[in-house]
Amino acid sequence: MVIYTVTGKAGNEGYLDIAKSGDISGKNIYVNMTNRCPCSCVFCLRQTKEMSEDNTLWLREGEPEVADVLEQFSHYDLGGIRELVFCGFGEPTERLDDICEVIDELKKTYPALKVRLNTVGLANLIWGRDVTPCLAGRFDTVSISLNAPDAEEFLALTRSRFGLPSYDALKEFAILAKAYVPNVVLTVVEKVMPEEKIEKCRRIADELGVSLRVREFEE
Numbered sequence: 001m002v003i004y005t006v007t008g009k010a011g012n013e014g015y016l017d018i019a020k021s022g023d024i025s026g027k028n029i030y031v032n033m034t035n036r037c038p039c040s041c042v043f044c045l046r047q048t049k050e051m052s053e054d055n056t057l058w059l060r061e062g063e064p065e066v067a068d069v070l071e072q073f074s075h076y077d078l079g080g081i082r083e084l085v086f087c088g089f090g091e092p093t094e095r096l097d098d099i100c101e102v103i104d105e106l107k108k109t110y111p112a113l114k115v116r117l118n119t120v121g122l123a124n125l126i127w128g129r130d131v132t133p134c135l136a137g138r139f140d141t142v143s144i145s146l147n148a149p150d151a152e153e154f155l156a157l158t159r160s161r162f163g164l165p166s167y168d169a170l171k172e173f174a175i176l177a178k179a180y181v182p183n184v185v186l187t188v189v190e191k192v193m194p195e196e197k198i199e200k201c202r203r204i205a206d207e208l209g210v211s212l213r214v215r216e217f218e219e
């Protein structure tokens with residue numbers, strides 16, 4: 001499933017293909033263009049292959065071409081949606097050029113489109129350079145999963161292929177992104193993180209000059 005809305009229900013029922021989503025005005029529309037990710041988080045369903053392939057967000061037929069994604073969008077009016085969100089079952093910045101191309105094309109028709117990137121914040125390590133200038137004029141919000149209050153715990157949870165330097169790279173990505181994106185947010189999940197660690201994450205966000213959003217825990 002490439003373009004979808006969320007229902008608020010748990011599991012696969014939580015995602016609804018845009019074709020089955022009815023009136024999309026006022027809704028967030030999510031775009032899922034890759035299965036690839038530099039991490040293999042201990043809490044991610046991708047870690048069980050069976051579950052991954054069973055998940056409606058797993059792109060069984062491989063990554064869609066940009067033209068295919070735009071063709072799917074061409075059937076819908078994005079004029080009244082709340083936000084277009086790049087996220088899904090992989091890390092969107094693995095296809096940074098392609099998602100930028102999708103946004104550029106859509107903004108020709110919808111110049112006021114609000115766009116958010118949900119990311120693990122490792123794009124500069126993935127690409128081996130500072131890619132944050134690509135975010136300018138394309139994204140209104142970049143939401144980065146902080147996951148942990150320090151580098152060791154981050155690595156233990158995400159098992160990033162970039163190792164221990166991942167955490168500092170994430171924080172640097174947040175700082176650099178601020179120059180190009182109006183709203184840069186770090187996120188953690190309530191309940192999975194004790195309050196004192198959330199406080200530490202809040203201090204990190206303050207130091208970086210971004211906000212911290214404590215996301216609701218979903219079973």
Ligand code: SF4
Binds near residue numbers: 038044046158
């Ligand atoms: S960063 Fe996201 S998609 Fe990648 S393994 Fe972690 S939870 Fe899954």
